[in-house]
Amino acid sequence: MGQDIAGIILAGGRSRRMGGGDKSLLALGGDSLLDHVASRFAPQVGPLALSANGDPARFAGIELPVLADVVEGFAGPLAGILTALEWAAADTSCEALATAAGDTPFLPRDLVERLVAAAGARPGSIAVACSGGKWHPTFALWPTEARAALRRFLVDEDIRRVSAFIERHGFVEVEFSLLKSGEHEIDPFFNINTPDDLAAAERLLQSIDP
Template identity: 40%
Template sequence: MKPVREDITGLLLAGGRGIRMGGADKGLQILHGEPLAVHVLRRPAPQTGALLISANRHPERYAALGAPYGATVVADTLDGFPGPLAGLLAGLRAADTAYVLSAPCDSPWLPTELAIRLAHELDSTTSDIAMAATSDAHGQLSPHPVFALLRTGLADDLSGFLEAGGRKVRAWYARHKTVEVVFTDERAFYNINSLQELADLERDRGPG
């Protein structure tokens, strides 16, 4: 049965160290008068039945930002900022739904139809994971693996992968039946990696 909104928990990944942003907490950086986390939360909120924020720093601030959306803050259970898979594991463990929709905190224009598109392909292909991809003019696919819909039953396998030292998102996805869902708008998956990029985007309203 195809997942519907009530079956899906949205997960905002905001637990990184922000190395390329000089150590700044990405989700709290301001774009057009609001923290990046708020821009992102606004997009999946209508697509999911519940929301989680994976954050390892400033949990009180994230809790305040997420309060209007009913979001709960969760932290990694592994030390040392081991990467997005650790945040994903925290979300899979905390979710009360059968599916988790993940998205990074630095992509303020993620598609408003992300959940429904991923859910359709996950169901129709009986996959465990559906992740977003975009295609260029030559038909070359660019995967966006942290924009994904996953079955929460994968948590134990992910935990074992991380405990064994695994860190690469796509290496873990390769252990499961995964489908790539192609979107046409590359800009929707643009992620902000530096303070200079953020400053540049202050002058650009984006795709809306």
């Protein structure tokens, strides 16, 4: 599925709320967070890479190409997205890139399929995932032709907000349902920012296979 769509897992942040380091390498249920994300996301795309700053050796156990941000200084997820769009255009034959954050272990298994369908109805636009009426701008489908405009936005204008670029470019929203777990509802875009979030994800993992 999605062989003509390139994919990137964003794992280049500083994880300050987690106390630093690489939160995507933290263990969840015996595997790394990144393993959880990759096992859901990899089957949905063709060429897949990991977006990460710093020494790629720490991801040596992960069999993915590691792309260092083309913009220095931890410019945020938009820097990873720009890097990945330039990689997709230069090194793959894909005309679109799907993005996923490496701290979101329960991401939808039909994420890319639904983003592609929505983008098809509005060619050239960015398809962005939502749940519960809230945007998840790091979960989106981006046309590679947006890369020049994104470079100008991030480098020349120095604007870092992902949602600001999506709004400027033009977008279509794709709403994803909350997952049921007994009496509870779980957001498939629940992401791990703090040690408490990680503990909550451990509990969710015991109770559901969302």
